[in-house]
Amino acid sequence: MTDLFEETVVSGSETEDSTASITTGASPAVMGSGNLLSDSEEFKTLAKILFPDSEDPNLDAEQVTYLGRLGTQGLESLVGEVARVNEELAIIEHQTRDMASQNYQIFVQSAQTTNHIKKSLSQAKDFADKLTSGTFPECKSSTESFFGDTGASNEFMRCQKGVKTMLEKKPDMEKVLDMPWTVRRCLASSDDKLLPEAIKILQVVMDYKKGLEANESHVPVALVKTTDSVLELQSQIQNALLLKLQSPNIGLSDCLQTVQLLRNFFPSDQSLRFRFLQSRMSRDVDFENSRSWIFDTLTQHRAAFGQDSNHYLSTFICLQLNRVLTDLQKHIEVQTLDSLYTNASYFGESLARVGADIRGLVTPMFSDFIVRKTNHDLMQAEITFTRNLHQFNFSTCIIPQESSNLDLPTDLTPPNQLIPFFPLAIYCNEVLSLLNYIGKCPLTQCAPEVCHRLNASVAKVGSEIESWGESEKLTWEMREQSTFNRMRRIFEHLLVPHIDKVFRVLYPPTALSVITGISIVKCAENPHFVLLRSTKNFLSF
Structure with a gap:
């Protein structure tokens, strides 16, 4: 704004100098003619003096009138005109400065508004260019495709x-x-x-x-x-x-x-067979109902598809039998052996009609279980015997008169002579409980291993008695030593023969002879089937 004021003052000064020069140089013409504008040549000459840079200055009517008025004035008036013009310029400059100081905020807001309008116009221009270059053509093409032959409009009409x-x-x-x-x-x-x-x-x-x-x-x-x-x-x-x-x-x-x-x-009969047998692969059928489940499946398969011409049916039977054997293994632990073995044998006999006899797989399963149980129960009996033997006291032991009799009972009743010696009595009860359990399913296949384990258990008990006697005999009196010798004789002549007698009832030599083809005498003497009553560990008895 200050630059504007300075330009105005400078232009006023230049105008004053130009006016002075005009007055000085044109005075003879003024005095001679009295009217500057009456001669066009003189006006042109005056215009070239006033505007030397313009070949043909174009003056408006007000400027022409002003120059004409100056031409009618005398020299003195022209000299005073310069002072008057300068005074008017100073007034205008003063008014301009006052107006600028009073309206400064308006000028600033006007400038800001101008910039905002310029920016808005630029954005509007960009939006307009975007509409004309992108949106309108896309809208035009979308409209043409919508109303075209394959457009949505025709599709809607068809619908x-x-x-x-x-x-x-x-x-x-x-x-x-x-x-x-x-x-x-x-x-x-x-x-x-x-x-x-x-x-x-x-x-x-x-x-x-x-x-x-x-x-x-x-x-x-x-x-x-x-x-x-x-x-x-x-x-x-x-x-x-x-x-x-x-x-x-x-x-x-x-x-x-x-x-x-x-x-x-299903497109083929083979795929339908597969899905049929797959649907019959139930895992919720218990062992008791597995036989009827398998036979019903075989009957239904034969009625629906005829004879099996592929391996699907045989695979189904194998998978079902594996499931049955797994289920049977779980039942052995919780059910009685006799009824479970009877059901398994009947199961295998029934399946033998379709070539799937499982009795050859069931018997080793029961035999292994009996052997495992024999090992476990005899180990527990040996541990219990050792603990009871070390707690036994001969001084408090009351021995009846009939305990001196070493004859075995005629039946399978345990000898009463074992009662005063409670370690032997408890051991005898545990062994007989085991043999009674085995007697529910006395498989000949496991007889040698059961006999071997019984021999090892009896030998261990005898050795335990001998070791205990050697460690305690120095503290015994004559009566206690006599009681210990009687306990050893009862163990050798009553306990071991009674266990052997019960074992022979479970596995009689006659039955072993029929199965093995060995004579009864040899079976009775075969160490694999007879509980040995060796006295090599009791030479001091």
């Missing part, structure tokens, strides 16, 4: 015609649109008789969809969604039929009907 056609067939279309709901109702119902209805609807929809794809270029949207909804339920219908086959109570007629319905879902 509208299809809807009108569907509305004309409203009763039939209601049934079609209700098909997904009908299929879901059949699946949710507990009545298996509704499954054929669901399969019938599915077949109708599948055939109709094939016809639509082959003969018509346009399918109504509602009909497409309906057919797709029904086809999505295909896997659920198939799973419902396979789940029905898993029921242990399904009869032969229901099974055949279900298999017939499943043929609609």
Whole structure:
């Protein structure tokens, strides 16, 4: 703003100098003519003096009038004109400065507003360019594609015609649109008789969809969604039929009907056989019902597919037998051996008719269990005997008179002479309890190992008695030593023979002779089948 004021003052000074020069140089003409504008040549000469840089100065009417007025004035007036002009310029300059100081905020706001307007106009220009270069062409192309031959407008018109056609067939279309709901109702119902209805609807929809794809270029949207909804339920219908086959109570007629319905879902008979046997691979059938489950499956498979021409059925039987044997292994620990072995033997005998006798696998399983239990129980009996023996005190032991008799009872009753010696009595009870348990299932296969383990246990007990006697005899009196010798004789002549007697009852030589083909005498003397009554550990008795 200060620069503007300075330019105004400078221009005023230049005007004053120019006016002075004009007055000085033009005075003869003024005095001679009295009218500067009366001669055009003189006006042109004056204009060139005033505007030397312009070839043809273009003056407006007010400037021409002012120059004309100056031309009519005298020299004195012209000299005073310069002072008057300078005075007017000073007044104008003063007024301009006052106006600028008073309206400074207005000027600043005007400048800011101008910049904002400029920026807004620039943004508006950019938006306009974007509309004209991008949006409008895209809108034009989208509109043309929408109203084109293949556009959405024509597609909507075709759909509208299809809807009108569907509305004309409203009763039939209601049934079609209700098909997904009908299929879901059949699946949710507990009545298996509704499954054929669901399969019938599915077949109708599948055939109709094939016809639509082959003969018509346009399918109504509602009909497409309906057919797709029904086809999505295909896997659920198939799973419902396979789940029905898993029921242990399904009869032969229901099974055949279900298999017939499943043929609609499987392209080949081989794949249907596989899925049938896969659905019968139930793990929830207990051991008692496994036999009937396997035989029912074999009967139903033979009725539905005839003779098996592949390995699926044999694989199914092997997997089921493995499951049965695993289940049997769990039952051995908790059930009685005799009933469980009887059921397993009957199971194997029944399966022998289809070439799947498991008795050869069941017997080693029971034999191994008996051997494991023998080792465990005898180890516990030995530990208990050792603990009781070290707690036994001969000074408090009361021995009846009949305990001197060393004759065995005629029956299997344990000798009463063991009662005063409670370590021997408890050991005898534990061994007899084990033999009674084995007697429920006396397998000859495990007889040698049981006999060997009994011999080892009896020898260990005898050695324990000898060791204990050697360590305690220095502290005994004559009566206690006599009682200890009597306990050793009872152990050798009563306890060991009684265990051997019970063992012979479980595994009699006659039965062993029949099975092994060895004579009865040799079986009675065979160390693998007889509890040895060796006295090599009791030479001091």
